[in-house]
Amino acid sequence: MTAKPRPGGRSARNKAAVFEAAAALLAERGHEAVTMTDIAERAGMAATSLYRRWGDVRALIMEVAVEKLMRERPLPDTGSLRGDLLAWARPIATSLASREGSSFFRAVIATTTPAGADGSLRRAALNRRSEQMELMLERARKRGEKAPDLVELLDHVLAPLYMRALFGRPLGKAVADRLVDRLIARPKRPPGG
Structure with a gap:
């Protein structure tokens, strides 16, 4: 029987x-210049301990980015789906538009695994945020609002914002507002559609 870690x-x-240590090194050097050994030294630990827990530096960076996102940008509860989605999407758009912003976006891109590689570590890190988004949508349904499913939210709001950032297209609150309003106005898709 193994002992459970104590909170x-x-x-x-x-x-x-x-x-x-990872956050400080990422801020100093950027994700491409940080190694597991660097993080371990700064944290005062053995690199083997980090490899045992996270497997590689990409998985660790992703978890650090998600943790920061969860802490700094909790999902809103404004009392309406549109209000929640705008309060969620606007900061994403403005962060992606800023020069110093979007360490989360850079971490996602940096930790992308090659085609066919196991992306389970990244999925596990992102599951926490997905669960929060599901709760936000479920709250809207309980209020009687027609809420999209999570895939629709990702496809019609988040993906276009990230693609605009990737290709240097204009971003900002107006873009976020337009994407949210289009999503809300969409007819509900049939199950499995």
């Missing part, structure tokens, strides 16, 4: 030290 125990302190 606030050594495991939590070690994870916090690793995340702090």
Whole structure:
């Protein structure tokens, strides 16, 4: 029988030290110049411990980025689906438009695995945010609002914002507003469609 890590125990302190070290190194050097050994040294730990837990630096960077996103940008609860979606999409659009913004976007791109490679670590890190988005949509349904499913939200709001950032197209609140309004106005797609 293995012991479960205690909240606030050594495991939590070690994870916090690793995340702090990784975030500092990412800010100093950028994702392409950070190694597992660098993070381990800064955190005062053995690199083998980091490899055992995260497997590679890409998985660790992704988890650090998601953790930062969850902490700094909690999903809103404004009382309406449109309000929630606007409060969620506008900061994404403005962050992607800023020169210093979007460390999360850069981390996602940097941690993209080659075709055919196992992307389970990245999916696991992103699942927490997906679960939050599902809750936001479910709240709207409980209020009697016609809410899209998660895939529609990703396809019609988030993906266009990231593609615009990737290709240097204009971004900002007006773009976010237009995408949200188009999503809300879309007819509900049939199940499995």
